[in-house]
Amino acid sequence: MIILIHGLMLIxxxxxxxxxxxxxxxxxxxxxxxxxxxxxVLVAIxxxxxxxxxxxxxxxxxxxxxxxGMQAVxxxxxxxxxxxxxxxxxxxxxxxxxxxxxxIRMHKTGRSLNIDDFEEQKW
Amino acid sequence: xxxxxxxxxxxIGMGWLFLPLATxxxxxxxLNNLAANYVYGSAADLNMPNAVTSVVVTYRGLDTLGxxxxxxxxxxxxxxxxxxxxxxxxxxRHGSEILKSGADLLAPLIILFGIYIFTHGHLTPGGGFPGGxxxxxxxxxxxxxxxHFTFSHSVIQFTESLSxxxxxxxxxxxxxxxxxxxxxxxxxxxxxxxxxxxxxxxVPLIYSFIGLKVGxxxxxxxxxxxxxxxxx
Amino acid sequence: MIETILTIVLxxxxxxxxxxxxxxxxxxxxxIASGIISLLASIMFLLVSAPDVAMTxxxxxxxxxxxxxxxxxKHIKDRRSTHDD
Numbered sequence: 001m002i003i004l005i006h007g008l009m010l011i012x013x014x015x016x017x018x019x020x021x022x023x024x025x026x027x028x029x030x031x032x033x034x035x036x037x038x039x040x041v042l043v044a045i046x047x048x049x050x051x052x053x054x055x056x057x058x059x060x061x062x063x064x065x066x067x068x069g070m071q072a073v074x075x076x077x078x079x080x081x082x083x084x085x086x087x088x089x090x091x092x093x094x095x096x097x098x099x100x101x102x103x104i105r106m107h108k109t110g111r112s113l114n115i116d117d118f119e120e121q122k123w
Numbered sequence: 124x125x126x127x128x129x130x131x132x133x134x135i136g137m138g139w140l141f142l143p144l145a146t147x148x149x150x151x152x153x154l155n156n157l158a159a160n161y162v163y164g165s166a167a168d169l170n171m172p173n174a175v176t177s178v179v180v181t182y183r184g185l186d187t188l189g190x191x192x193x194x195x196x197x198x199x200x201x202x203x204x205x206x207x208x209x210x211x212x213x214x215x216r217h218g219s220e221i222l223k224s225g226a227d228l229l230a231p232l233i234i235l236f237g238i239y240i241f242t243h244g245h246l247t248p249g250g251g252f253p254g255g256x257x258x259x260x261x262x263x264x265x266x267x268x269x270x271h272f273t274f275s276h277s278v279i280q281f282t283e284s285l286s287x288x289x290x291x292x293x294x295x296x297x298x299x300x301x302x303x304x305x306x307x308x309x310x311x312x313x314x315x316x317x318x319x320x321x322x323x324x325x326v327p328l329i330y331s332f333i334g335l336k337v338g339x340x341x342x343x344x345x346x347x348x349x350x351x352x353x354x355x
Numbered sequence: 356m357i358e359t360i361l362t363i364v365l366x367x368x369x370x371x372x373x374x375x376x377x378x379x380x381x382x383x384x385x386x387i388a389s390g391i392i393s394l395l396a397s398i399m400f401l402l403v404s405a406p407d408v409a410m411t412x413x414x415x416x417x418x419x420x421x422x423x424x425x426x427x428x429k430h431i432k433d434r435r436s437t438h439d440d
Contacts, residue, residue, distance in 0.1 A: 002359070003399050004148060006366040008141045010373055010392070012134055017377040019130045025382050025428065029389050032420060033373055036396045039412070041144075046158075047403040048151055054174035055248060055406070056166055072166060076174065078158040079165075082405045083178035087190040089411045090252045090337060093420055094197035097344055100427040101204040107431050175407045240410075248406035256414045263422060341419070348426045 004044040010037030024103040024113045028096060035092040039085045046081035054079035170314040171245045171323040179250065180326050180333075184294065184307035191287070191336060198344045205347045218268035226268030233261035241334030245323045251330040255337025262342040266349060276343065283339040286332040293325050293332070362402055369395040382428060390421040 010033055017030030054076040107113055154162065165177035179187055218226070241254025265272050297308035309329065315322030369392050376388035393416025400409035 002362045002366055003403060005145050008145060009370060012137055013373040016134055026385060029376055029385050032389050033392060036393055040396055043400055043403050043405050043408055053404040053406050054162060056172045073159045073162050076162055077404050078154055079161055079174040079178050080158055082175045082408050085408050086179060086252055086411055089415050091190055091193055093415050094194050096420060097423050098197045098200045101201045104427055104430050105204045249410055253411045253414055260418055348423060
């Protein structure tokens with residue numbers, strides 16, 4: 001619950017950074033904060049109080065195979081958000097790196113990092 | 124001034140939109156049907172202790188294939204934008220003595236740890252994505268510590284394309300051996316004994332290939348980011 | 356109980372780091388602050404019992420993302436010092 005609210009606040013702070021900053025790298029930092037916030041919200045939604053990680057070991061069940069599955073269902077948290085976030089974090093890094101590559105390239109051609117100096121995209 | 128007012132308005136509006144998510148959230152006391160099915164099936168059908176891995180590799184395997192493609196496109200974009208000329212040797216700073224000795228000692232251990240993480244993805248927390256990133260961080264350590272360390276780009280590209288193709292072919296093997304509706308089904312290999320390394324069918328194979336692919340992509344991306352960005 | 360207190364403390368530190376990352380004048384400080392946010396987020400993933408995600412976030416969020424940002428900053432600083440002056 002606390003983590004859910006915290007994630008939502010991180011999203012809002014990240015959007016604030018993206019809207020108010022002028023420096024391209026600072027905008028990308030805002031994006032990274034939004035990314036972390038979204039991941040926290042997703043994982044916090046899947047959490048069930050007092051249950052353990054979705055890994056079926058001796059702490060959850062001593063049986064094997066189908067019986068272990070039956071016992072584990074009552075004792076673990078939702079594995080689906082974990083699985084989604086696991087891939088989303090890696091994609092987030094790749095997308096951040098791609099945006100930084102854009103920023104380096106723009107700095108190379110425009111000699112500036114300030115977003116106001118790139119006027120050809122304005123309308 | 125009007126701009127700041129608008130930004131404040133947008134932020135307050137977003138907060139107002141998020142408010143029901145926080146206030147109307149009720150803590151569930153048990154799994155929903157989908158998750159319960161996945162957890163049960165992970166143990167019963169796939170013989171795999173880690174339910175997260177069973178969702179990533181098997182039940183949502185097609186999503187993972189798509190995400191690996193997105194990863195490939197993003198890293199290819201980084202390589203395209205920061206293409207360097209071969210004639211210019213990138214100048215790097217010396218690593219300090221402590222960093223050099225530490226890297227010599229630690230890099231093989233980190234590589235070993237990365238391989239451990241992605242081969243045991245079906246038993247313990249971890250798997251291909253963290254394992255690949257750990258591999259890439261070992262390469263990053265070597266890049267930072269040693270001035271003349273370069274790794275061959277053809278080897279990286281070969282590893283990456285080989286593991287990508289192997290991933291798709293393992294998926295197709297399920298299609299061929301088990302019939303339609305079984306793309307990326309790992310059960311064409313023996314399910315093995317509960318909790319052993321060679322169990323859960325083709326899942327360790329698939330996750331190893333994902334780990335190699337992620338590791339080589341990330342290493343290539345870091346290398347192109349650290350090298351000087353081309354035409355000066 | 357102790358977990359709730361720990362979560363609240365972590366959340367407060369993380370939010371402070373986020374606000375600092377937005378408001379600080381130096382880009383380098385903002386990068387380090389975003390690394391701190393990711394590191395604390397990985398502890399929070401552990402508290403909501405998602406160890407897989409916590410491992411990934413610790414390796415990527417606080418390790419590689421920070422390094423990627425620093426490399427980009429280094430390129431831009433290099434070019435600014437050789438060309439703009």
